[in-house]
Amino acid sequence: MATIYRNFYEKIFELAVAGSPKPAGGYYALAPGLILGHDPLIALLVDDFRELRRKMPRGVNGKCFFTADHFAPPSTIERAGILKKFLDFSAEEKIRTVKVFEGICHQLLVESPQARPFSFIIGSDSHTVTAGALASVAAGYGSMDILGALATGAVREKKYPVIGVRFTGKKKRFVTGRDIGLEIIARIGEGGAANRVLEYSDETAARIHIDDRFSVSNASVECGAFTGLFRPDAVLLEYLAKRDNRSVKELGRYFSDYASDVGAGFDSSLGIDLSGLNPRVALPHDFSDIRDVSRLRRGVALDQVFIGSCASGRLLDFKYMCDTLDALGTRYRKTAVKKAPRVRLIVTPSSKNIYLRAMRAGYLEKLVNFGAVITNPSCGPCGGIDKGILGENEVCLSTSTRNFRGRMGPFSSEIYIASPVTAILSAFTGKITPPEEVFK
Amino acid sequence: MKRSGSSLSGRLKVLGDNVNTDLIHNPFDFTIERKKLNCELLGGPPGKKERSVFLAGRNFGLGSSRFSTVLALRNSNLAAALAVSFSRIFERNLACAGIFPVKLAPGITGTLGRIRENDAIRLVFSRQPGGSFYSVDAGLGSRRFPALGAVDGYLYEIAECGGMAEYLAKTK
Numbered sequence: 001m002a003t004i005y006r007n008f009y010e011k012i013f014e015l016a017v018a019g020s021p022k023p024a025g026g027y028y029a030l031a032p033g034l035i036l037g038h039d040p041l042i043a044l045l046v047d048d049f050r051e052l053r054r055k056m057p058r059g060v061n062g063k064c065f066f067t068a069d070h071f072a073p074p075s076t077i078e079r080a081g082i083l084k085k086f087l088d089f090s091a092e093e094k095i096r097t098v099k100v101f102e103g104i105c106h107q108l109l110v111e112s113p114q115a116r117p118f119s120f121i122i123g124s125d126s127h128t129v130t131a132g133a134l135a136s137v138a139a140g141y142g143s144m145d146i147l148g149a150l151a152t153g154a155v156r157e158k159k160y161p162v163i164g165v166r167f168t169g170k171k172k173r174f175v176t177g178r179d180i181g182l183e184i185i186a187r188i189g190e191g192g193a194a195n196r197v198l199e200y201s202d203e204t205a206a207r208i209h210i211d212d213r214f215s216v217s218n219a220s221v222e223c224g225a226f227t228g229l230f231r232p233d234a235v236l237l238e239y240l241a242k243r244d245n246r247s248v249k250e251l252g253r254y255f256s257d258y259a260s261d262v263g264a265g266f267d268s269s270l271g272i273d274l275s276g277l278n279p280r281v282a283l284p285h286d287f288s289d290i291r292d293v294s295r296l297r298r299g300v301a302l303d304q305v306f307i308g309s310c311a312s313g314r315l316l317d318f319k320y321m322c323d324t325l326d327a328l329g330t331r332y333r334k335t336a337v338k339k340a341p342r343v344r345l346i347v348t349p350s351s352k353n354i355y356l357r358a359m360r361a362g363y364l365e366k367l368v369n370f371g372a373v374i375t376n377p378s379c380g381p382c383g384g385i386d387k388g389i390l391g392e393n394e395v396c397l398s399t400s401t402r403n404f405r406g407r408m409g410p411f412s413s414e415i416y417i418a419s420p421v422t423a424i425l426s427a428f429t430g431k432i433t434p435p436e437e438v439f440k
Numbered sequence: 441m442k443r444s445g446s447s448l449s450g451r452l453k454v455l456g457d458n459v460n461t462d463l464i465h466n467p468f469d470f471t472i473e474r475k476k477l478n479c480e481l482l483g484g485p486p487g488k489k490e491r492s493v494f495l496a497g498r499n500f501g502l503g504s505s506r507f508s509t510v511l512a513l514r515n516s517n518l519a520a521a522l523a524v525s526f527s528r529i530f531e532r533n534l535a536c537a538g539i540f541p542v543k544l545a546p547g548i549t550g551t552l553g554r555i556r557e558n559d560a561i562r563l564v565f566s567r568q569p570g571g572s573f574y575s576v577d578a579g580l581g582s583r584r585f586p587a588l589g590a591v592d593g594y595l596y597e598i599a600e601c602g603g604m605a606e607y608l609a610k611t612k
Contacts, residue, residue: 025570025571025572025593025594026572026592040470040472040506041505041506043472044472044508045507048604051605052608052609054612078473082472085472124505125505126503126529140505140529141505142505142506142529142533142536143505143507144507144533144537144603144605145532145536145604147605148604148608156594190499190502191498191502191525191527194499194525194526194527195528222502224499224502224527226528286458286460288458383467384466384467385467402460402462404460404463404503405462405463406462406463406466406468407462407467
């Protein structure tokens with residue numbers, strides 16, 4: 001009998017299969033190791049759950065990782081009611097982890113030791129794929145699939161073909177994970193990885209920082225991918241050792257059990273040489289037009305710059321922003337540079353932990369002096385929730401997840417998506433500006 | 441909608457490629473008060489008796505996982521969505537709201553000829569051996585289109601029940 005070589009995704013998938021290893025109608029029952037839920041989309045399933053008159057199977061409430069991050073804090077009476085419904089349900093069902101106003105669910109998840117590598121994670125939000133950077137199969141579902149998981153302990157899912165994505169080369173210092181994510185969407189296309197898995201392999205000498213990897217995995221869903229997972233390596237090992245207070249040696253033994261088999265292949269593959277990558281920008285109102293920022297028509301004037309969401313707003317993004325401010329200071333021989341007066345600059349750390357660390361590192365003070373408003377960790381204007389909604393015909397440069405028409409304001413408003421470096425530099429000039437102009 | 445056994449009929453609403461969830465139901469209109477949800481693409485609040493069927497292009501429903509989007513479609517009398525391809529979460533969400541997601545057969549759109557908004561369409565579903573999918577035949581006026589597309593078997597079962605909540609109640 002021929003040996004079956006399995007890639008990394010296939011190994012995790014097999015671990016998650018609950019019950020019969022043979023699919024019924026093409027579907028396997030998969031038992032998630034963790035169920036991520038957030039305030040509005042859990043509140044949406046509460047009545048259905050009650051009507052089922054079922055108890056969660058034993059242990060399921062212990063797998064739940066719930067966060068109040070969308071309406072955080074609520075800005076209307078209706079949203080306060082939604083939050084209350086979510087919190088009441090979480091209390092009644094004895095949900096193990098409920099984090100209120102501590103940050104964006106996807107960031108809180110990857111900061112938690114509950115999010116284990118090599119596990120199957122599901123969530124009530126499309127950007128659950130972010131946790132793929134932890135070498136996990138992490139996928140988003142709608143509220144009713146989450147209802148099914150809460151009621152039965154499993155979801156039914158297909159096994160998808162895998163596209164192997166190999167990163168090589170040394171990226172420029174002003175190129176970030178958001179640029180890499182945009183490059184992946186540009187190369188694969190919107191929906192180009194529909195019903196596929198993206199398995200990332202970091203073969204760069206410098207290794208991609210874990211915060212940049214979260215941003216890359218986050219972007220996978222815009223290609224339509226089921227999940228976008230990084231292969232486990234030394235970067236992840238060090239991150240987890242620090243996060244979980246465990247020794248690298250101990251975790252290393254655990255890692256070796258899960259490596260892709262030598263000889264395992266992919267259904268298709270793609271190579272990305274990061275040395276040739278320049279800062280990228282997605283034009284309104286989708287991801288069909290992504291180009292180098294330097295190739296954008298000159299002088300796109302901005303009303304607002306937003307840096308945050310689950311696509312960015314991590315500690316490394318704060319470093320990118322402040323390094324950019326330092327470079328501006330050097331170039332213009334000023335000790336403190338200021339943003340363009342007309343531009344509103346909103347910066348949102350993606351978690352409480354990042355907020356505190358950015359404060360201790362002096363990043364927040366530098367950004368506030370530059371002219372930024374620092375908001376509490378939450379989803380904010382991404383998804384048109386609050387704390388930075390656009391007006392008629394306004395233009396925003398955002399580092400957030402999506403640039404769809406009407407997502408952050410009226411249909412006449414426009415959203416460009418770029419990296420924190422491009423964003424902070426553009427807040428300085430008042431128009432979309434390529435980082436190459438400062439980092440020469 | 442006229443519905444008997446494994447068929448349904450409605451009026452066509454034609455959409456293009458990459459129609460995302462924010463366009464279908466704006467995030468500003470999110471609510472958990474389900475009766476308030478409706479879709480402006482389908483004429484807003486329900487009231488008309490006839491059901492609608494979307495005919496969409498590639499990557500239909502990309503974007504958010506918000507279940508409110510498909511509840512808005514259900515409230516606005518959408519019975520089925522035909523598309524060249526669906527975004528994965530949206531396709532599941534449609535079925536979970538009792539709306540049939542039909543993937544068009546490769547190359548079929550080139551044979552449909554002139555399609556007008558509000559054309560009447562009838563869809564007939566046939567379970568295929570093994571149950572992994574249901575094939576869909578269509579009638580557009582006097583024209584017949586056998587094997588227009590297919591619905592995934594599991595998603596068909598959910599939609600046929602009226603949605604995931606009903607499916608779970610039935611499969612206790």
